[in-house]
Amino acid sequence: MRQFIILLSIIGVISSCHYDKAEVDMPNIPKDTLKISYSPSSSTIIVGTAGSSVSPIIKNTVVGIVTFKISVPTTGFSLDNNGVISWANSVPKGTYNLGIVATNTKGMVDSTRYTLYVNASGVATAPSSFVYSPASSTVNQGTAGSSLAPSINTGGAAITYSLTTAITGITISATSGVISWANTMSPGTYSITVKATNSVGSISTTYSLTIVYLVRFSVDILPIISNQCATCHHGSHTTWTQWSTINNESAAIYSRLKPTGNMPQGSSLSPVPTTQVSSGLFRDLFQLWITQGKLNN
Ligand code: HEC
Structure with a gap:
């Protein structure tokens, strides 16, 4: 028994020494990361409608550009240098699960899925892919102006645009989605949330308006x-x-x-x-x- 205890303490000393050594010799170096995702990660369209996805969200700690490819090339689909997926109006009715692969300059790879649902014509779906581009404006105080019309996948039904929260001086065209502001607005940054609604559902997006103080x-x-x-x-x-x-x-x-x-x-x-x-x-x-x-x- 006594020998056994001695043996145990020897093992203890050896392993603690080893542990200390390991801590000294192997500092905790943060690992590089590469992550790709889309939000939203799907679109629903009516057959015969060309369109495109949102830009992917990339988390990449390695310097240099990230390149993208579709894991299984599919007729009618293409990918640009920023990872935006586009589809032609010739894509037949069906569900397309695309694997999108991102690679960084260190050769690290990550992948994600983007799904396109192509519905038969006549079947309306909720609107999707709703964005203003650009999604912000910076203007001098005292100048009225307006945004560009947003792009949206209407889901095959008429869309009505509205502001989720009223902001004095800001109006929206219910039919085009163009946001306008009056020349009376005070300096500041306004986050404008716009809702697009059709007979099936709705989707929201934001637009940022900055009014710059006009120096007197x-x-x-x-x-x-x-x-x-x-x-x-x-x-x-x-x-x-x-x-x-x-x-x-x-x-x-x-x-x-x-x-x-x-x-x-x-x-x-x-x-x-x-x-x-x-x-x-x-x-x-x-x-x-x-x-x-x-x-x-
Ligand atoms: C107390 C006196 C004094 C005041 C107040 C003062 N300056 Fe000057 N300034 C000088 C002197 C002396 C020189 C020359 C020495 C130098 O260049 O630093 C000079 C030089 C300059 C020059 C370069 C030469 C020129 O005339 O183009 C500029 C520009 C200038 N000052 C701008 C300003 C501005 C703007 C203010 C106010 C915010 C100001 N100064 C206030 C004394 C003054």
Whole structure:
């Protein structure tokens, strides 16, 4: 028994040594990953309708491009460089389970399935593949505008578009799905959810609208430059108390503004509201004024 215990403790010492050694010699190196999926991972169409899938969601930790292929090439189906599957209007009625294979530059492979249901004509299905492209707009405050019409697989029945949540200033065409916004909208980013409904079902997608603050020269720019710069920069040198000189020398002014530049010499610039520029820097507000065409407003 005593020998047995000694033996056990020897094994214990040996195995713990071994364990310590293993921990030191084999640091935990994160493994590379490659994952492909589609969301949604299917489409239902009426026979005779060409169309395409959404772009796949790729999780790839290896540098370089990911390439795609259909595991069993199928007549009427093709794949682009981004993994978007397209089908021709000649694909016969039936169910198509496509295996899509992604390969990265390290030779790692992952695969997933995409299913296309091709129904006989006359059988309506719920709408699918509903996207706006582009799915966002960034515009200056004070400008009305509208989105492009969305693309959708109607499921073979008439579609009605609606906003799931009303947003003041935003309207939608019930028939085309074009989203419009009024020139009265406040700066900010609006997430707009649109629902498309037919006689069988519905599907939703989102559109993002960013309204950029419109810089006002008389209120946001002129008082700062006249009070904090023109005090030193005056006389024959320059006069920054009016739009024309600030407009002419805007590039030099911008390049010298703190925090990147060293002006105003001996003092600092107060922060501006983050509802105007997210950084809160006068320098960025001045840049925005330049981008917006140096309006004398
Ligand atoms: C306290 C006095 C003072 C104030 C206030 C001041 N500056 Fe200056 N500025 C100077 C001096 C002195 C020079 C020359 C030395 C140098 O280039 O740093 C200069 C040079 C410049 C130059 C390069 C030369 C030129 O005239 O084109 C620019 C541009 C400039 N300042 C912009 C500004 C701006 C914009 C402000 C306000 C945000 C400002 N300055 C505020 C004193 C001042």
